[in-house]
Amino acid sequence: MLRNSSTGYGLIAIFFHWTMAILILGMLAFGLYLDGLPQTEQSTFQLYQLHKSIGFVVLALAALRLVWRLFNPAPRLPDGMHPLEKTAAHLGHIGLYVLIFAMPITGWFMVSASPWNIPTIAFNVLPIPHLPVPAALGSQEDAESFFKVLHEYGAFLLIALIVVHVAAALKHHFIARDDTLKRMVSTAPAHSEKQLQETSS
Numbered sequence: 001m002l003r004n005s006s007t008g009y010g011l012i013a014i015f016f017h018w019t020m021a022i023l024i025l026g027m028l029a030f031g032l033y034l035d036g037l038p039q040t041e042q043s044t045f046q047l048y049q050l051h052k053s054i055g056f057v058v059l060a061l062a063a064l065r066l067v068w069r070l071f072n073p074a075p076r077l078p079d080g081m082h083p084l085e086k087t088a089a090h091l092g093h094i095g096l097y098v099l100i101f102a103m104p105i106t107g108w109f110m111v112s113a114s115p116w117n118i119p120t121i122a123f124n125v126l127p128i129p130h131l132p133v134p135a136a137l138g139s140q141e142d143a144e145s146f147f148k149v150l151h152e153y154g155a156f157l158l159i160a161l162i163v164v165h166v167a168a169a170l171k172h173h174f175i176a177r178d179d180t181l182k183r184m185v186s187t188a189p190a191h192s193e194k195q196l197q198e199t200s201s
């Protein structure tokens with residue numbers, strides 16, 4: 001029920017997937033919205049603090065999810081899938097994992113490098129220290145711009161990967177008509193192999 005089986009995802013993986021999908025989609029929209037606001041307003045400052053705070057929640061969840069994933073392998077992909085499609089699915093998932101970490105980490109480096117030296121206090125409660133910024137990146141302005149570019153291009157790359165990921169999930173569901181989407185929504189497919197074994201014995 002909680003753990004993955006060879007045929008389906010358990011409750012914990014499903015919880016991580018959908019909680020993080022909602023948070024990340026929200027953060028992408030939030031970041032793009034923030035980019036267009038007047039940077040000198042106090043309300044914009046508060047919204048940036050909220051963006052950073054939620055970003056740290058995503059980072060913490062990503063770390064927990066990765067640990068869970070390492071000790072709890074994903075179910076095998078549908079048998080009928082072409083080997084190239086399986087490789088693409090694995091690479092796509094690795095890319096998503098990399099960006100789930102890269103987005104908060106580049107954001108964290110960006111604010112750490114900033115010459116404005118604005119403190120981050122997550123949800124006005126938890127002070128987050130600045131990260132040490134490599135001197136090789138030059139002045140604070142140069143380092144901040146470097147991480148800003150990574151954060152911005154990372155966001156566009158993540159959006160592109162999510163579009164492909166969602167398209168693949170919908171293709172499996174509506175065209176191939178297999179359990180791929182169902183098993184990320186419900187734990188029932190995780191038990192189907194067990195049930196099969198039980199009925200055949």
Ligand code: HEM
Nearest residue numbers: 027028031032035052055056058103104107108111152155
């Ligand atoms: C899931 C995590 C995150 C996502 C998806 C995300 C997404 C975004 C996006 C889409 C933008 C707008 C990019 C642009 O068009 O320039 C943005 C801007 C920004 N983000 Fe994040 N972000 C995340 C986490 C963080 C974290 C943890 C921090 C800091 C601790 C942070 C700090 C910033 C800052 C300072 C900007 C404004 C950059 C500028 O001045 O243009 N972000 N973010």
Ligand code: HEM
Nearest residue numbers: 017020021024025069074093096097162166169180181184
């Ligand atoms: C920010 C958005 C999303 C991210 C970052 C994301 C990330 C991931 C990752 C990393 C996996 C691999 C499984 C794991 O190890 O946890 C996965 C699996 C999956 N995702 Fe998403 N996902 C997102 C949104 C969505 C949406 C909107 C859908 C549905 C339309 C979806 C459908 C699926 C399905 C069906 C699987 C299971 C694939 C399989 O069985 O191998 N995902 N997702």
